[in-house]
Amino acid sequence: MTTRTASARYEGFGKDGRGSVSTQSGVLSDQKYDFGTRFGEEPGTNPEELIAAAHAACFTMALSFALAKEGLSDGTLETVAKVKLEKDGDGFKVSRSDLQLTARVDGIDPERFREIAEGAKAGCPISKLLNAEIGFDFSLNG
Numbered sequence: 334m335t336t337r338t339a340s341a342r343y344e345g346f347g348k349d350g351r352g353s354v355s356t357q358s359g360v361l362s363d364q365k366y367d368f369g370t371r372f373g374e375e376p377g378t379n380p381e382e383l384i385a386a387a388h389a390a391c392f393t394m395a396l397s398f399a400l401a402k403e404g405l406s407d408g409t410l411e412t413v414a415k416v417k418l419e420k421d422g423d424g425f426k427v428s429r430s431d432l433q434l435t436a437r438v439d440g441i442d443p444e445r446f447r448e449i450a451e452g453a454k455a456g457c458p459i460s461k462l463l464n465a466e467i468g469f470d471f472s473l474n475g
Contacts, residue, residue, distance in 0.1 A: 337356075337357055337358075338356075338357040339354060339355065339356045339357065339361070340354070340355050341353070341354045341355075341366075342354075347368075348368040350367060350368070351365070351367045352365070352366045352367050353365060353366065354366055354378065354383075361378070364377065364378050365377035365378070366378050366379050366380075381416045381418050381427060382416075384414075384416050384427065384430070384459075384463075385414040385415065385416040385430065386414070387459050388414040388416070388430050388432065388457070388459045388460065388463070389412040389413060389414035389432065391457040391458060391459035391460070392412055392414070392432055392434075392453055392454055392457045392459070392460065393410050393411075393412045393434075395453040395454075395456055395457040396410055396434075396449065396450055396453035397410060398453075399449045399450075399452060399453045400438060400441075400449060403441070403445075403449065405438060405440060405441060407438075407439070408436065408437050408438035408439065409436065409437045409438075410434065410435075410436050410438075411434070411435045411436075412432055412433065412434045412435075413432075413433045414430055414431065414432050414433075415430070415431045415433070416429075416430045416465075417429045417430070417431075417465075426465075427463065427464075427465050428465055428466065429465050429466040429467065429468060430460075430463055430465055430466075430467050430468070431467075431468035431469070431470075432454060432467065432468065432469045432470075433470055433471070434450065434469070434470070434471035434472070435471070435472050436450075436471060436472070436473050436474070437473075437474050438473065438474065439474070441473075443473050446471075446473055447471070450469065450471060451469065454467060454469050
């Protein structure tokens with residue numbers, strides 16, 4: 334079992350508050366997040382962006398391992414995850430995450446590739462964590 338940690342701090346409340354987020358690895362260290370970074374275009378991060386990064390990374394690695402299991406050893410996988418935040422009653426919810434994959438993998442049939450990729454999408458721990466619809470599309474050898 335592996336445990337990873339992150340921490341968040343928020344000073345002040347509501348739209349006037351300012352926050353920072355840090356990760357165990359130090360990749361994020363007191364990275365700014367607040368109302369402007371979440372709902373506007375201010376520099377900094379936000380929870381949905383971090384979920385998108387985690388989902389893209391998790392799915393891409395899961396697919397890489399699944400392709401290796403098929404005996405494939407060379408190629409490139411690039412995934413963009415788009416996480417949608419929408420109003421839900423008085424609050425908000427992440428309603429979906431769309432994975433867009435661009436792959437260069439020689440020696441595999443597109444239908445078999447789709448089967449493997451769909452399995453990776455379903456089996457990725459972040460996909461399992463999300464209580465959201467997960468979309469998927471890909472281009473192969475493009």
